[in-house]
Amino acid sequence: MAQLFPKSANVHARVTIFGLVILICGAGWATSTIYWSPYTTNVDVPLQQPIPFSHKHHVTDDGIDCRYCHTSVEKSSFAGIPPTETCMTCHSQLWTDAPVLASLRNSLATGQPLKWIRVNDLPDYVYFNHSAHVAKGIGCSNCHGRVDRMPLTRKAETLYMRWCLRCHENPQQFIRPRDKVFDMAWRAPPNQEEQGQALIRQYHVDTSGRLTNCSTCHR
């Protein structure tokens, strides 16, 4: 009987098998790369805002405290975005004809609020609370990065669940003294592990496991 498969079938079989493996791995790799790339996570991607507001100018160059504008960050779940009136506190006198601020003046004249685009946007099925974190010594820069160096505001972290959990499982690696919460330049000292443990006791951080309970964040 004649050979059913020509000799080249061996090569074809190998190429197909290896090709398939490579294809599957490649697809997996491509998927995860896209999933973790700024394309999906929006990390470090500045958005088109109604006014190109610069934290770098206002915080670093003009020395304005976070709480001057984000007034409710210590008291409420919501950090707060400054109303038009807050900007006008200074811009009624400064940069009064600047074209970049035209929509600000327009908002004041018409009473129509400015529409800022959310940079950090959790899905609605997640509960988050600023005051709970600020009160326990978690600083703005832990979650928002060096906002004071951002000419345009951008997201510093993915805000994925695994990112929240990384800290909720080991808060001692991140916690800092309360008076350093607004200090953008704070860095963990070499003895962070010990200091963190001490602060956890001092601030009565819940170590019963509630922090990693699903219902803490999905309520």
Add this chain to the structure above:
Amino acid sequence: MNIINTGASARWIYTSDSAQPFQGLSPSVETIKTVCRSHHVCHRAEAAVLMTGPTELSKRNKWLGRALPLLLSIIPLIAACRRDMMNQPKAKPLSESDFFSDQANARPIPPHTVAWRNARENDAFYTGLTNGTYITELPVKLTPALMARGRERFEAMCAECHDRTGSGNGMVVLRGFPQPPSYHVPRLRNAPIGHFFDVITNGYGVMYSYATRVEPEDRWAIAAYIRALQLSHNANASDLAVAEQQKLESRK
């Protein structure tokens, strides 16, 4: 979490923390009702801001980015469910509304209502005045904690212009804002403490009111701290305790 029904045709107003609902409040009721606790629920109309979702462009990016891996794993249906859960039809603080004409879910305070914190139970405490004249005594107890609070708030809310010593050379002034008077001029040294409270509450000249940004308790804390700043620039060595004076002498 509360879901608040504002009336027959209105949808819900959703608040995430301690806000009290506007329950069956009739505008004809003249008495002052205690309505809202948290600032973001009852924003003043001109003070409102909105936060919307990502722009169309980044929305599309996000959609593509999220959907692509799912498409690859051949469960495209999940993509649809996921978006519904991510943007639920509820209002969050300062979120955008397709119901109200100004597009803000944060509503202005209805007429004849006062936020419970602003209820004028104790006039001197909320206005700094008794019978139309500024009070000269701090209406709260002076404690080290109050001073520390005053210092923290002063440096966060006032030092931008008045600078940390109160001389009026803050960073924003150096960038062109009109210069405020120094706190260390005789007129302000002799001003009653109620005046400082009043300036924070109602503004003064080109300085805006800080009533929506600084709570009455904090205004008194700041006023007390300003007094301490003034004293720090207007003290004699003989005002010190004897032990401190000796320490000073030994430094010389």
